[in-house]
Amino acid sequence: MEDYFSYTAELFNLDDANQKPEALKGIRVMDFSHVIFGPVAARLLGDYGAEVIKLELPFYGDLWRPATYWGKYWKHSNPIWHNITKNKYFLSVNLALKQSKELIYKMAETSDVVIENFAPGTADAWQIGYEKISKINPNIIFLSCSTYGQFGPMRYFPGWDLLAQGASGVLTLNGYPDTDVFYKLPDYVGDFVPGNFATLAVLMALYHRRKTGKGQYIDMAQTEGLMRTLFHYTYYSVTGEAIGRTGNTDPTMMPASIFKTADDKYLALACATSGQFQKFATAIGRPELATDQRFAETPDRLKPENAKVLTAIAADWVKTKSGEEIVRLADEAGFPAAEVADDFTIANDEWRRKRGSVVLFKDDVYGDLVIAGPSAQLSGTPSRTKWLARPLGYHNRVVLKKFLGLSEEEIKDLEKKKVIGTFDDRPGLKPPVYYNLDEDPIYNYGKEVRS
Amino acid sequence: MSSREEVYTRHGGKGGDRGKILAEMMNAEGKAEVLDDILVLDVSSANFAGIICASFLAEFGAEVVKIEPPEGDPARLITPFGVTVQGVGIPFMFEGRNKRYMTLDIKNSDEDRKTFAALAKKAAVVIESFAPGEMDSWGIGYRQLSQINPGLIYIALSAYGQYTDKAREAVRAPDADITSQAGSGLPAQMGAPEEDPEPFSWPLRGGMWAGWYISGLSAAVGGAVALIHRQNTGEGQMVDVAGMDAYSSMVGMPATIGFTWEKARPRIGVLDFILYPYGHWKCKDGFVAIAAPRDHDFRALLKILGLWEQEDDWRYSSDRIPDILEQALHLHRIIEEKTLQYTADELVRMALNYSRKSARSKWRGGGVPIVMKLMTPEEAMTNKQWHIRKAFQEVEDEKLGKYTISANFVKMSESPPRVKWVASEIGKDNDYIRKKYLSD
Numbered sequence: 001m002e003d004y005f006s007y008t009a010e011l012f013n014l015d016d017a018n019q020k021p022e023a024l025k026g027i028r029v030m031d032f033s034h035v036i037f038g039p040v041a042a043r044l045l046g047d048y049g050a051e052v053i054k055l056e057l058p059f060y061g062d063l064w065r066p067a068t069y070w071g072k073y074w075k076h077s078n079p080i081w082h083n084i085t086k087n088k089y090f091l092s093v094n095l096a097l098k099q100s101k102e103l104i105y106k107m108a109e110t111s112d113v114v115i116e117n118f119a120p121g122t123a124d125a126w127q128i129g130y131e132k133i134s135k136i137n138p139n140i141i142f143l144s145c146s147t148y149g150q151f152g153p154m155r156y157f158p159g160w161d162l163l164a165q166g167a168s169g170v171l172t173l174n175g176y177p178d179t180d181v182f183y184k185l186p187d188y189v190g191d192f193v194p195g196n197f198a199t200l201a202v203l204m205a206l207y208h209r210r211k212t213g214k215g216q217y218i219d220m221a222q223t224e225g226l227m228r229t230l231f232h233y234t235y236y237s238v239t240g241e242a243i244g245r246t247g248n249t250d251p252t253m254m255p256a257s258i259f260k261t262a263d264d265k266y267l268a269l270a271c272a273t274s275g276q277f278q279k280f281a282t283a284i285g286r287p288e289l290a291t292d293q294r295f296a297e298t299p300d301r302l303k304p305e306n307a308k309v310l311t312a313i314a315a316d317w318v319k320t321k322s323g324e325e326i327v328r329l330a331d332e333a334g335f336p337a338a339e340v341a342d343d344f345t346i347a348n349d350e351w352r353r354k355r356g357s358v359v360l361f362k363d364d365v366y367g368d369l370v371i372a373g374p375s376a377q378l379s380g381t382p383s384r385t386k387w388l389a390r391p392l393g394y395h396n397r398v399v400l401k402k403f404l405g406l407s408e409e410e411i412k413d414l415e416k417k418k419v420i421g422t423f424d425d426r427p428g429l430k431p432p433v434y435y436n437l438d439e440d441p442i443y444n445y446g447k448e449v450r451s
Numbered sequence: 452m453s454s455r456e457e458v459y460t461r462h463g464g465k466g467g468d469r470g471k472i473l474a475e476m477m478n479a480e481g482k483a484e485v486l487d488d489i490l491v492l493d494v495s496s497a498n499f500a501g502i503i504c505a506s507f508l509a510e511f512g513a514e515v516v517k518i519e520p521p522e523g524d525p526a527r528l529i530t531p532f533g534v535t536v537q538g539v540g541i542p543f544m545f546e547g548r549n550k551r552y553m554t555l556d557i558k559n560s561d562e563d564r565k566t567f568a569a570l571a572k573k574a575a576v577v578i579e580s581f582a583p584g585e586m587d588s589w590g591i592g593y594r595q596l597s598q599i600n601p602g603l604i605y606i607a608l609s610a611y612g613q614y615t616d617k618a619r620e621a622v623r624a625p626d627a628d629i630t631s632q633a634g635s636g637l638p639a640q641m642g643a644p645e646e647d648p649e650p651f652s653w654p655l656r657g658g659m660w661a662g663w664y665i666s667g668l669s670a671a672v673g674g675a676v677a678l679i680h681r682q683n684t685g686e687g688q689m690v691d692v693a694g695m696d697a698y699s700s701m702v703g704m705p706a707t708i709g710f711t712w713e714k715a716r717p718r719i720g721v722l723d724f725i726l727y728p729y730g731h732w733k734c735k736d737g738f739v740a741i742a743a744p745r746d747h748d749f750r751a752l753l754k755i756l757g758l759w760e761q762e763d764d765w766r767y768s769s770d771r772i773p774d775i776l777e778q779a780l781h782l783h784r785i786i787e788e789k790t791l792q793y794t795a796d797e798l799v800r801m802a803l804n805y806s807r808k809s810a811r812s813k814w815r816g817g818g819v820p821i822v823m824k825l826m827t828p829e830e831a832m833t834n835k836q837w838h839i840r841k842a843f844q845e846v847e848d849e850k851l852g853k854y855t856i857s858a859n860f861v862k863m864s865e866s867p868p869r870v871k872w873v874a875s876e877i878g879k880d881n882d883y884i885r886k887k888y889l890s891d
Contacts, residue, residue, distance in 0.1 A: 007594055011689060023680040048676050069708055069716070069724040071769040079711045083703030121469060133810070149862070151470040154836040158819055159742075162729055166740040169828030171594040171731065173658030174641060175649065180738075183721060184730060185657055186640035187702040196668050196701065201861040202869075203675035204511050208485040208866040210682055216865035219477060224842050228860035231545035233829040233843065235531055237855035238541060241530050242829050248638075248656050250629045251531040252542065258638060258656055260628070266654050268633035273497045273525040275646035276625060298525070302533030331620070336610065336627035338695065340654045343716055344750035346636050346699045347709025351617030357696040358706045360805035365844070370710030375665065375700035376673030377612065380688030381680045 011379045014356045015046035022049025027206065028403075029113040030104070031055065032128065034062045036188050037222055038117035038145045039085045040195030043164030045113065046087035047204065047374065053107065053399055054088040057095065058421025059429075061392040066428035075366055075432040079255070079311075082388040083371050091400075092393030092421050095126060099419045104128055106404055108136045113149040113202055117145035120155045132215045139215040141205040145198055149221035161222070168226040176247040180279065194225030228409045254301040255280070255314040258340065265323035266340040269314060269330065273296050279333040284317045365435055391431040393422030397445035408446060474839065477862035484512025485866035489575035489678070490888070491515040493550075493569070494557060497525040498580035498606045498626055499660065500694065502546050503667025504674065505578050509549040510858075511867035513576070514518065516551045516884055520558060521876045538852045538876045539862075544848070545856055547873045551880035557589065564591050571596045571603065573888050575681065576674060580608040582622050603687040603851045604677040606670050610634070612693035631662025631694030636705040642718040642777060654718070665697040665733065723781050727771035728752060731825055732790040739795050741786075743820035744768065751809060751818030755801045756789040795824040846873040 007437070027050040039062070046052040056062050061064040064083070068078040086409035086420075093100045101373040108114070108278040116123045123129035123144065144150055147159025148167070157163075165171040165184050171417055175182025184190075200218040205216050211367070227233070232243050243251065250256035256270035271277040274290075274297065281289040289295050294306040301310060318326060323339045330337035347370050352358035366388055374383035400420070414420045423429035437443045491513045495501025502517075502524075509515040517524070523538075530540025539547075553886035555563040568591050571577055579586055586592040586607075593605040594824065605867040610626040611618040632638055645652050673690040681687055699705045708716060716724060723729045726744035746768060753759050765771050765782055773779055790798060802822035808820055826834070832855070837843055844858040858870045 004587045004592070004594075005614060005616075005619045007587075008583075008618075008691075011593075012614045012691065021680070021684075023676045023683075032494075033665070063840055067725050067768075069704070069712075070772055070774045074710065074711045079707050080704050083707055094619070098736035101629070118798065124469065148836055149840050151473040152839040154834075155470060158821055160726075160729070160744075162740055162742050163821060163823055166823050166825050167831060169826050169831040170659055170740075171740065172825055172827045174655060175658070180656075180733070181643070183641050183655065184723075185661065186637065187704045189637075189657075189661065189698075189702060192702050193665065193668065196672055197861060200507065200668070200672050200675055201863060203672070203679060204485045204861065204866060204868075207675070207682060209485065210679075211485075211687070212483070212523070212865075214865050216863055217476065218863035218864075219473065221840070221842075221862075224837075224840070224857070224860050227831070227837075227857040229661075230659055230857065231542045231827055232855050232870045233657070233832055234545040234854055235534065236543045236829045236832070237845075238536060238544075239534060240825060244827075245658055248650065248653065250656065252529045252660075253627065253629070254820060256627065256629050258633060258654060260653070266633070266638070268629045268638070268656070270627040270629050271638045272529055272625065272627050275525070276497075298528040298537060299533040302530070304532055304745045307532075331624045333581040334623040334625060336625045336630040338610075338630040338640050340633045341636050341695075342707075343709035343712070344714055345703040345709070347707070351611070352706075353697070354617070355612055355693070355696070357612075357693065357700050370706050372700045372703035373696075375669035375692065375696055377691040377693075378673055378677060378688055379691070380686060381676060388844055392596075416849055443467070 012377055016207040016314055018384055021381055024048040024050040026437055027051065027113065028111045029053065029080065030107055030111045032116040032123065033145060035064045036084055036116065036191035037195050038115050040192055041143065041198035041202065042115045043085055043087060043197040044196065048381065051084040053091055054085065056090065056092050057394055058092045058393065058418065059424045061092065061423065065392070066426060066429070073427045076427040077366065077389060077432065078428045079369065081428070082369060086388050087240060087386050089134050089395040089399050090390045090393060090418050091263040092397055094367055094419055094421065095128070097419050099414065099417065102403065105136055108133050111137065111140065113141045113143065115143045115145070115347065117438040119158055120144065120146050120150045134215070139209060139213065141202060141209065141215045141218065142200055143218040143220060145220050145222065146334050149224065150219040159222070161188040164194070164226055167223045168230065169232065170230060175245045177245050181249065182245060189301060190222060190226055193229065194220060194222035196305045197225040197228070229348055251302070254307045255310050257311055259315050259318035261318055261323040261326060262320055263322040267318060267323050267326055267337060268340065269318065269326070269337045271335050277301065280335045283329050283333040286313070320349065340412060359385065361388065363386050365390065366432065391423050392429045393420065396422070397422050397447070398442060401446045476864045477867065479859065479867045479869045483866045486511045486513035489513045490573055491576040491578065492518055492574050492579045494518045495580035495608065496579055497529070498608055498627065499526060499529065499542060499546070499628070499663045500626065500666035500692065501578045502526060502765060503664060504550045504606060504670035505550070506546045507671040508576065508674065508868060515549065516553050516880070517875065518553050518555050521554045521878070522555045539851060543875055544851060544854060544873065547875045548870045549872060550874060551884060552874065552876055552878060553881050553884045554878040557721045558593065564589055567591055568596065568599065569887055572600045574600070574603065575678065576604045576606060578606045580626065583607065583609050583618055584622065585612045589676055597687060601687060602681050602685050603689060604674055604681060605687070606674050606690040606692070608666060608670060608692045608694070610694050613689070613691045626694035628660045628662040629656055631697050632657055634695035635662065635698035637661055637698045639716065640716065643720045644718055652718070653674065662694055662697050665701050666692050666694050669697065669701065676885055678776060719776060722783065723772070725772060727768065727779065728786060732787055734790045734798055735792065735794045737795050738825040739790065739798050740823045741821065747818040748820050751805055752820040755805050756787065758788065758789060758828045761785060799824060844870055846870060848873050848875060850876055
């Protein structure tokens with residue numbers, strides 16, 4: 001029989017990925033959303049082949065376009081936004097005008113999914129909510145994303161990832177016991193995790209529609225998405241006590257902490273089972289620990305008084321070895337260990353590039369950029385990147401001509417009336433300075449292009 | 452509409468009715484279960500990413516069979532401080548949603564492997580977390596099962612994935628939450644700045660299972676995409692999730708920042724890299740979260756706190772998020788001096804009052820400074836919002852008694868997820884499964 005890893009190398013061969021079928025081909029998504037939560041849900045659908053049309057206001061665009069880390073731009077674009085909202089068609093329409101709404105209504109006839117994350121009630125007030133769109137297209141799947149949900153007394157409260165972290169309680173968990181030192185989860189996890197939940201819901205709705213022909217309305221509250229990930233509530237209902245903050249120690253396994261190595265690296269090490277613990281005890285040259293009555297059974301090992309002793313033993317051992325050595329020993333023995341990876345190591349690790357979880361993407365407008373690959377690799381219908389984010393209004397002509405059948409004259413009229421528009425001179429909205437849009441065949445779709 | 456609600460309602464919508472109509476529309480009772488026609492086999496072992504993925508599919512109506520050896524999945528004992536109820540840990544109770552329990556010793560028994568293959572022939576999804584290639588060596592990996600069931604979706608969870616030389620080298624490395632967090636970049640972004648005393652300056656673990664929940668959610672999203680492809684074409688496929696990818700691939704920032712900046716971000720404590728103010732502050736009686744990052748929100752916050760004289764220095768968001776840490780901390784302390792003078796309730800009220808007026812006046816620039824009292828998970832359980840939305844559910848296990856879980860994580864008008872029952876007993880459904888799927 002062929003070796004397993006040769007078999008899987010062929011099964012997941014990245015060179016073939018772009019030739020494989022797309023699971024969501026033919027699905028059209030209208031994406032009214034902004035910032036991260038909604039846009040990520042829409043992007044995931046695009047990654048699997050859906051045609052995602054992102055609507056933004058002319059001259060302003062998505063609030064997140066200029067929001068980059070420490071204000072650092074890359075080729076006049078926001079580098080992290082390329083991860084949040086790639087693979088989309090960027091259409092810039094002034095929602096306040098009647099003619100814009102007519103364009104949206106026309107597009108709604110042939111759309112499968114609509115995604116929005118305005119303050120609850122706003123989309124309806126603007127006549128682009130579920131109420132209106134479902135009259136035009138009764139089979140539409142309409143996803144509304146918000147911090148607290150579309151109903152309930154807090155529905156009108158505005159929110160960000162931070163507020164969802166605060167309202168679910170997760171914000172208070174990341175820090176040290178017996179202190180008031182704690183932090184929010186980084187990188188807007190409170191948007192990305194609920195964004196993935198929202199995508200899961202849309203996929204389930206698409207599955208349902210294929211079976212029954214029925215569309216539906218989806219109300220995804222980001223706080224509820226985070227709440228789904230906390231067994232802390234159950235712990236409290238069973239014991240009457242809170243888990244609280246436990247610093248760098250995971251209270252569900254033992255040992256399980258982040259330690260410092262002999263070469264000043266930070267390293268996470270864990271033993272989830274008694275089997276793993278035996279391997280650990282042998283690897284550190286203390287096999288007697290595995291039969292010690294305080295540690296042999298998992299529930300005993302987890303008791304706070306025993307856990308404290310064991311954490312100290314593990315810390316002392318880690319102190320004597322380099323990070324590399326410990327990870328090698330652990331991989332050989334079969335217990336979990338990993339050095340703490342940072343931005344630089346993640347961007348440059350060779351194995352991540354080979355796996356496709358970190359991708360050097362070659363883009364027609366921006367050139368080479370390292371972006372994240374998917375967090376799940378599919379052998380049959382893999383996620384893929386076709387293009388990065390684009391300047392505001394970049395796809396106006398493609399969308400209006402190709403998808404809606406408008407003529408160049410009609411488009412010029414819409415431009416004149418400021419129904420559609422493009423970017424102003426701000427980074428994040430405009431193209432890179434070296435890039436000549438006049439010669440871009442997509443930006444000028446259906447027009448003569450100088451070359 | 453109450454005055455609290457009115458505060459943020461800037462449109463003329465008929466607020467009260469919409470809420471009631473929606474609450475009724477989202478009632479799950481009697482609604483279709485979207486996955487009620489598929490069988491899912493979860494043979495994950497000591498790995499909650501697999502259990503969590505299986506739960507999501509079960510909540511959407513799939514028949515999910517948790518298959519474990521006669522002594523039970525070791526995951527049963529992965530629980531905070533060793534707390535169990537009759538030998539079942541809290542996370543296992545929390546995730547024991549709508550599941551069937553069957554015992555098969557696929558690790559040791561040829562007979563049980565045959566039984567597993569017979570079940571897999573009828574299944575839409577298999578979920579496993581053994582060492583990559585281990586199931587294959589037992590003759591029940593994707594390679595063999597896809598021969599007898601070409602429509603099978605095979606979800607494998609591991610530390611480094613199922614392919615690449617790295618996966619081969621580290622084939623024995625198990626996946627755990629804290630190593631998934633560390634290996635995929637979360638702790639590197641959390642903790643006090645380097646100058647602070649140890650261990651506060653160390654990378655900090657997220658205080659929930661960020662690694663396992665992100666892996667489990669990624670597996671479910673990948674699995675759902677595969678289900679749609681299966682629905683369209685009848686074809687199955689393999690879905691490969693690596694714990695060492697989980698966080699970095701979901702948020703995307705580590706890879707791109709590491710490339711464009713050519714170095715790693717330092718840890719910056721309670722500050723944020725992109726937004727300010729965006730975090731939590733100490734007040735007289737606890738903590739408040741404050742989000743006022745847009746320039747007009749920030750100006751509003753300065754007015755509320757009586758700090759208008761600072762406006763000149765910190766006018767633009769680029770002033771407030773400098774990569775000179777001392778400068779950013781300076782502003783943070785200025786704000787903290789003020790928040791310490793008020794209680795959380797006072798600060799919340801001050802922000803609400805301002806926003807109410809701001810919503811009505813075009814001269815105020817529409818600033819919406821958001822201030823909220825921080826809650827612990829236990830406090831969150833008392834919030835009326837979640838009672839109305841049925842976000843918490845009291846469930847009763849035949850053996851373990853009553854307990855509370857968070858449920859109904861998304862509201863859907865036609866095919867919502869739901870928790871019908873909880874159960875955890877080893878081998879409880881052996882007869883049911885054999886009779887239903889193995890009697891022919």
